[in-house]
Amino acid sequence: MTIFLGNLFLLLCLIFSISQFFTSQKKNRFRFIAINVNGLLICSFLSFSLLIYSYVISDFSVLNVFENSHTTKPLLYKITGVWGNHEGSLLLWILVLTIFNYFIFKFYNNDNSNFITKTLQVQGLITAGFLLFTILTSNPFQKTVSEQSNGMGFNPILQDPALAIHPPLLYIGYVGFSAAFSMSVATLFLNGDQKIPWYSYMKPFVLTAWTFLTAGIALGSIWAYYELGWGGWWFWDPVENASFMPWLIGTALLHSLIVVEKRKSLMAWVLLLAILAFLLSVIGTFLVRSGILTSVHTFALDPSRGVYILIFTALLGGYSLILFGKKSKNYFDNNYFALFSKEGSILINNVLMIVVCATVFLGTIYPLIIEAFINKKISVGEPYFNSTTIPIIIPAILVMGVGPVLAWNKDRKREIFKKILPSILLTIIMTTLIFLFYQSYNLIGMIGIILGFWIISNNIILLIKKNRNYSKGMLIAHLGIGLLILGITGSSNWQEEKITRLKVSKSTQINEYNIIFKEINEIKGPNYIAIEGNFMVYDKNKNYITNLKPENRYYPITNTFTTEASIHTNLSRDLYLVLGEGNLNDGWVVKVYHNPLVIWIWIGALIIFAGGIVSTSNNLKKIKI
Amino acid sequence: MKNNILILPSIIFFLILSIFLYLLIIDRNPSEIPSNLLNKNTPIFEAKSLFKNEKFISANEFKDEIILVNFFATWCKPCRDEHVYIQRFADEKDLKIIGINYKDNNKKAIKWLEDLGNPYENVLIDKKGKIAIDWGVYGIPETFIINSNGIIMYRNVGPITNKIYKKINLIINKNE
Amino acid sequence: MNSLILRKITLITITFCITQFFLNTSYSVEPDEILNNPKYELRARNISKNIRCMVCQNQSIDESNAPLAKDLRILIREKIKEGNKDEEIYAFLTDRYGDFILLKPPLNSKTLFLWLLPIIFLILGAYTIFYHNKKSR
Numbered sequence: 001m002t003i004f005l006g007n008l009f010l011l012l013c014l015i016f017s018i019s020q021f022f023t024s025q026k027k028n029r030f031r032f033i034a035i036n037v038n039g040l041l042i043c044s045f046l047s048f049s050l051l052i053y054s055y056v057i058s059d060f061s062v063l064n065v066f067e068n069s070h071t072t073k074p075l076l077y078k079i080t081g082v083w084g085n086h087e088g089s090l091l092l093w094i095l096v097l098t099i100f101n102y103f104i105f106k107f108y109n110n111d112n113s114n115f116i117t118k119t120l121q122v123q124g125l126i127t128a129g130f131l132l133f134t135i136l137t138s139n140p141f142q143k144t145v146s147e148q149s150n151g152m153g154f155n156p157i158l159q160d161p162a163l164a165i166h167p168p169l170l171y172i173g174y175v176g177f178s179a180a181f182s183m184s185v186a187t188l189f190l191n192g193d194q195k196i197p198w199y200s201y202m203k204p205f206v207l208t209a210w211t212f213l214t215a216g217i218a219l220g221s222i223w224a225y226y227e228l229g230w231g232g233w234w235f236w237d238p239v240e241n242a243s244f245m246p247w248l249i250g251t252a253l254l255h256s257l258i259v260v261e262k263r264k265s266l267m268a269w270v271l272l273l274a275i276l277a278f279l280l281s282v283i284g285t286f287l288v289r290s291g292i293l294t295s296v297h298t299f300a301l302d303p304s305r306g307v308y309i310l311i312f313t314a315l316l317g318g319y320s321l322i323l324f325g326k327k328s329k330n331y332f333d334n335n336y337f338a339l340f341s342k343e344g345s346i347l348i349n350n351v352l353m354i355v356v357c358a359t360v361f362l363g364t365i366y367p368l369i370i371e372a373f374i375n376k377k378i379s380v381g382e383p384y385f386n387s388t389t390i391p392i393i394i395p396a397i398l399v400m401g402v403g404p405v406l407a408w409n410k411d412r413k414r415e416i417f418k419k420i421l422p423s424i425l426l427t428i429i430m431t432t433l434i435f436l437f438y439q440s441y442n443l444i445g446m447i448g449i450i451l452g453f454w455i456i457s458n459n460i461i462l463l464i465k466k467n468r469n470y471s472k473g474m475l476i477a478h479l480g481i482g483l484l485i486l487g488i489t490g491s492s493n494w495q496e497e498k499i500t501r502l503k504v505s506k507s508t509q510i511n512e513y514n515i516i517f518k519e520i521n522e523i524k525g526p527n528y529i530a531i532e533g534n535f536m537v538y539d540k541n542k543n544y545i546t547n548l549k550p551e552n553r554y555y556p557i558t559n560t561f562t563t564e565a566s567i568h569t570n571l572s573r574d575l576y577l578v579l580g581e582g583n584l585n586d587g588w589v590v591k592v593y594h595n596p597l598v599i600w601i602w603i604g605a606l607i608i609f610a611g612g613i614v615s616t617s618n619n620l621k622k623i624k625i
Numbered sequence: 626m627k628n629n630i631l632i633l634p635s636i637i638f639f640l641i642l643s644i645f646l647y648l649l650i651i652d653r654n655p656s657e658i659p660s661n662l663l664n665k666n667t668p669i670f671e672a673k674s675l676f677k678n679e680k681f682i683s684a685n686e687f688k689d690e691i692i693l694v695n696f697f698a699t700w701c702k703p704c705r706d707e708h709v710y711i712q713r714f715a716d717e718k719d720l721k722i723i724g725i726n727y728k729d730n731n732k733k734a735i736k737w738l739e740d741l742g743n744p745y746e747n748v749l750i751d752k753k754g755k756i757a758i759d760w761g762v763y764g765i766p767e768t769f770i771i772n773s774n775g776i777i778m779y780r781n782v783g784p785i786t787n788k789i790y791k792k793i794n795l796i797i798n799k800n801e
Numbered sequence: 802m803n804s805l806i807l808r809k810i811t812l813i814t815i816t817f818c819i820t821q822f823f824l825n826t827s828y829s830v831e832p833d834e835i836l837n838n839p840k841y842e843l844r845a846r847n848i849s850k851n852i853r854c855m856v857c858q859n860q861s862i863d864e865s866n867a868p869l870a871k872d873l874r875i876l877i878r879e880k881i882k883e884g885n886k887d888e889e890i891y892a893f894l895t896d897r898y899g900d901f902i903l904l905k906p907p908l909n910s911k912t913l914f915l916w917l918l919p920i921i922f923l924i925l926g927a928y929t930i931f932y933h934n935k936k937s938r
Contacts, residue, residue, distance in 0.1 A: 232864070235859055237858075238859075286645070290645075290649065291649075291655060292645060292648055292649060292655060293655050294655050294858060303649045303650075306645075306649045307646070307649055307650075310642060310645055310646055310649065313642065314639070314642050317635075317638050317642075318639060321634050321638055322635050324631065324634070324635075325632040325634070325635055326631075328631060329631075336933075336934075337933040337934055338934070339930070339934055344934075347933055351926040351929055351930055355919070355926045358918075358919075358922045359918075359919045359922060362915065362918055362919070365644075368644065368645070368648055371653075372644045372647050374911065375659070376899070376900070376911065377658050377659060377899065377901045378899075378900045378901055378903075378906055379853050379902070379903060379904055379906065380906050380915065381851075381853060381859065381861075381905065382861075382904060383850075383851060384905055384906055384915070387905075388919045392919075499832050499835065500832050501833070580831070589831055591829070658855065658898075658899065658901050659899070661895070661896065661897060661898055661899035668897075728868075753872075754869075754872050758873070758897060759897060760897070761897040761898050763855035763869055763898070764856055764869075
């Protein structure tokens with residue numbers, strides 16, 4: 001029954017989306033479009049709910065449930081397991097697509113009917129593409145061949161709250177960019193008609209997409225840090241890059257939209273960036289799901305799925321880019337950009353964001369290009385990305401501090417100096433204070449700290465200024481970036497590590513802490529058994545700080561082992577302890593990290609997200625939604 | 626000039642997509658790494674033998690005939706699965722097969738070969754895995770074909786399947 | 802008294818089961834691998850961070866639990882103690898495993914564009930900025 005209904009709803013969605021693509025040209029179209037939009041929303045919601053229901057009741061007659069779930073999984077992870085696999089995640093994609101589709105339609109009025117209709121046409125094509133892909137190659141509603149009493153379990157590493165919410169956040173990002181993409185194509189068809197403020201329609205979608213993509217990426221990194229056991233949170237893995245590239249283009253797009261609104265300039269830029277942001281999202285989807293490369297993250301390794309996504313991407317991208325090539329001339333302007341102005345600094349950072357994005361893209365696909373041409377395999381790893389992107393990001397951060405302070409149009413150089421002098425002084429003061437306190441010098445670290453305080457100082461100066469003519473969301477988000485930089489600098493440059501073998505009741509020291517190995521226990525969890533080490537942490541004054549209890553777990557259902565690090569966090573550092581192998585006679589391998597300022601990475605990311613939310617809600621209020 | 630520049634993004638886009646399409650269509654394994662020793666001489670090494678008294682000296686052995694070198698271990702399940710193909714190589718073709726026992730226990734290895742059959746003309750002991758590193762081995766079982774000039778012609782990572790068995794046969798026939 | 806013995810037996814059994822797996826794995830750099838000479842150890846760590854774990858997904862041998870990673874870590878330390886320079890150690894590894902094992906791609910004919918294009922991107926970017934700066938009203 002479930003199988004039948006699920007397939008029925010998917011088929012209805014497909015019909016509605018194709019109908020939305022075609023009927024969008026008809027005369028009496030408001031009614032038609034309304035039926036399609038609402039039909040899409042209802043049917044995708046129903047099919048998604050059906051899949052969730054199947055997981056919750058553990059209906060193993062549905063192949064997708066059998067392959068990815070198990071009766072012993074906690075309820076929360078049964079539900080989030082729906083999108084933790086390839087087929088289910090596509091259903092989530094489709095649901096979010098139909099939700100955004102609905103919101104695009106809400107803008108429809110007599111004045112913009114052509115524009116919105118065209119947007120919905122493109123959006124219908126995109127939705128139809130995803131539906132066809134799902135129905136033909138990745139259908140979750142398939143019947144399990146023989147009767148099964150229980151499922152094949154699920155990777156225990158993925159049973160984590162951060163990871164559970166990570167995909168929905170990312171998909172809101174990607175789908176938001178699809179709306180911007182559709183609007184960009186629709187705008188190109190307008191041939192430069194000045195009457196429609198297409199950028200005003202685009203803005204809420206870009207803001208929403210960027211904000212949630214930020215959160216999605218941050219949660220992925222948080223999960224990696226807490227779960228993977230060696231204290232890293234960014235590896236320049238192809239799948240991480242796949243989400244980072246749309247983010248970079250999205251940031252450039254966001255800021256360019258501001259310039260378009262203010263000065264009617266950079267319009268062609270915005271149209272191209274809107275196309276690229278979504279294209280990169282789709283190419284990212286391709287890289288992850290086609291089996292063309294292997295990474296920590298890849299889902300479905302199936303070349304036929306890859307060919308499908310490739311054709312879909314080629315159609316969307318080819319059409320939109322060729323259209324851009326032909327029609328973007330209508331949106332050129334002859335505006336002069338003084339370098340030392342607000343729009344000048346936005347332009348500079350736009351370019352820098354795009355250069356970083358192009359470099360990351362190059363590094364990610366280069367091994368594939370080399371393999372295609374000379375059939376040799378090379379690796380492009382973290383050292384490459386760090387050495388190519390950081391030198392570009394540093395000037396971007398410097399400009400980012402100055403930008404909000406500058407005026408539109410031109411600012412005289414002496415004026416500028418007067419404006420930024422307070423922040424330069426404040427930066428110097430803050431940096432000096434920190435180093436007086438911490439006394440540990442390291443060139444790259446110092447540069448990082450200065451950059452972080454540079455952003456924060458400029459924000460503080462803006463706050464103090466009498467002129468309240470800035471966006472609150474921008475202030476918050478930029479502050480978040482400053483804190484993020486401090487966190488990244490602290491944890492990368494001043495990390496201390498101690499690797500040792502300890503017997504029970506012995507101790508080790510790191511930084512100013514004394515860690516005593518109190519005992520080792522066996523414990524039982526809902527679907528695992530584990531060895532747990534109990535460590536007591538004291539500071540240099542013999543004050544008790546905390547107990548650290550790292551575990552090594554065994555999950556019988558999937559026959560996998562995981563390590564759970566034990567972390568004690570405060571505002572100045574993380575203490576991160578991992579238990580290795582060992583036995584009562586020889587002692588146990590113990591790895592301790594002292595990671596300064598790590599929590600500021602997550603706080604910074606959260607504040608960036610908050611800034612995005614503030615900007616988005618202010619924007620939605622302005623356009624009266 | 627300005628008009629032409631605008632079409633550049635679409636050209637780059639299609640170029641990249643064609644490269645992806647090509648990689649999808651051809652028969653490739655994204656996680657397999659080709660050996661860096663192909664078309665080069667075999668590494669020079671010495672090793673103790675499991676059954677024979679005399680030491681194995683590579684310089685004396687890798688010449689004059691085609692040789693198959695197979696890295697295996699008793700604790701490796703895929704090695705057990707592919708054993709039948711190694712045995713077939715020994716029986717059907719007049720092929721000198723050298724086994725290299727990787728990070729294993731001598732007694733266990735002898736018993737393993739007694740139980741499953743010994744296709745190897747000689748079994749070398751690589752207790753610490755140093756010989757394997759010299760051969761660029763990263764995941765056993767691995768199988769190499771060396772021609773009569775001591776040049777490595779082919780390397781397979783992972784157990785030999787029917788498909789790979791046929792491929793190796795072709796290579797052996799070509800080099801005879 | 803009995804429950805205490807039972808607990809200890811259970812603990813030992815579970816330890817035994819879990820360590821059966823761990824016998825074949827390690828937890829990245831282990832205490833017994835660490836060299837006594839801190840300069841040598843630092844060199845070893847830095848080289849290891851640039852060597853790819855061949856059987857993992859995008860990890861260096863410095864971080865990885867895999868047995869091959871451990872073997873290579875020990876090999877690198879032995880070679881440092883024997884007096885080999887960093888370049889010699891890298892050459893030893895790439896001779897056997899190819900350039901694939903380097904996480905930082907070397908600069909050679911194959912990787913020319915990889916290292917050159919970012920600079921070209923930057924130049925194009927600078928040109929774009931000045932192009933906008935120069936446009937007449």
